[in-house]
Amino acid sequence: MISSVRSLLSLFLQSACPLCQRSTPTEFCPNCTRQLQQSQLPNPAQFWQEQPAVFAWGWYAGNVRQAIRQLKYEHQPQIARPLGQWLAQAWLEANLDRVPVIVVPIPMHGEKQRQRGYNQAELIAQSFCQFTGHSMRVDGLERLRSTEAQFNLSAAQRKQNLLQAFKIGKAFQKEKPKYPVLLVDDIYTTGATIQATTQILHQHGIRVRGVATVAKARLWKDE
Numbered sequence: 001m002i003s004s005v006r007s008l009l010s011l012f013l014q015s016a017c018p019l020c021q022r023s024t025p026t027e028f029c030p031n032c033t034r035q036l037q038q039s040q041l042p043n044p045a046q047f048w049q050e051q052p053a054v055f056a057w058g059w060y061a062g063n064v065r066q067a068i069r070q071l072k073y074e075h076q077p078q079i080a081r082p083l084g085q086w087l088a089q090a091w092l093e094a095n096l097d098r099v100p101v102i103v104v105p106i107p108m109h110g111e112k113q114r115q116r117g118y119n120q121a122e123l124i125a126q127s128f129c130q131f132t133g134h135s136m137r138v139d140g141l142e143r144l145r146s147t148e149a150q151f152n153l154s155a156a157q158r159k160q161n162l163l164q165a166f167k168i169g170k171a172f173q174k175e176k177p178k179y180p181v182l183l184v185d186d187i188y189t190t191g192a193t194i195q196a197t198t199q200i201l202h203q204h205g206i207r208v209r210g211v212a213t214v215a216k217a218r219l220w221k222d223e
């Protein structure tokens with residue numbers, strides 16, 4: 001696992017902080033860590049009563065946006081570990097549900113994941129589970145195609161396009177999860193992905209508790 005190897009190596013090696021380039025033995029330097037932690041929402045459960053239920057650690061803005069962009073586009077997979085840990089700590093503090101959940105990261109399309117080398121949602125979910133003790137099913141959902149070029153589609157076409165982009169994964173084809181699913185993603189924007197994946201899980205008789213995300217976009221925009 002890249003992140004654990006990296007954190008082990010970082011005991012001996014200093015690397016550049018992905019946000020300020022200062023040399024640091026940890027994923028972010030102490031200064032950026034402090035600034036990032038100040039970006040945590042005062043109440044990450046403020047959208048938990050909405051439909052779908054959203055648990056968001058921070059806004060997709062400022063240094064949180066910068067960190068997620070580094071994680072996704074600058075090949076900095078180690079950043080997922082602290083982000084997943086902070087999401088987990090906020091989740092445990094909020095103490096929303098005493099019932100266990102099965103964590104399912106939003107999958108990436110195979111080709112895109114091969115290009116990137118990892119799925120950031122899966123790495124965040126892995127770290128989240130490490131700290132919360134929840135179980136994870138990486139193959140609870142499967143992504144059949146990428147859905148980025150949606151701008152020229154109507155709202156109804158987009159919805160249909162997203163529904164066709166996912167299917168139930170191998171793990172749940174064999175056996176339904178015992179507990180409700182908690183989806184995990186790096187960013188929550190319009191909610192269209194979460195609605196589509198929730199609908200697919202519901203069609204198979206699988207309950208969905210909501211989504212835990214590192215960052216929620218403030219504005220409505222295309223996913």
Ligand SMILES: [Zn+2]
Binds near residue numbers: 018020021029030031
């Ligand atoms: Zn820094």
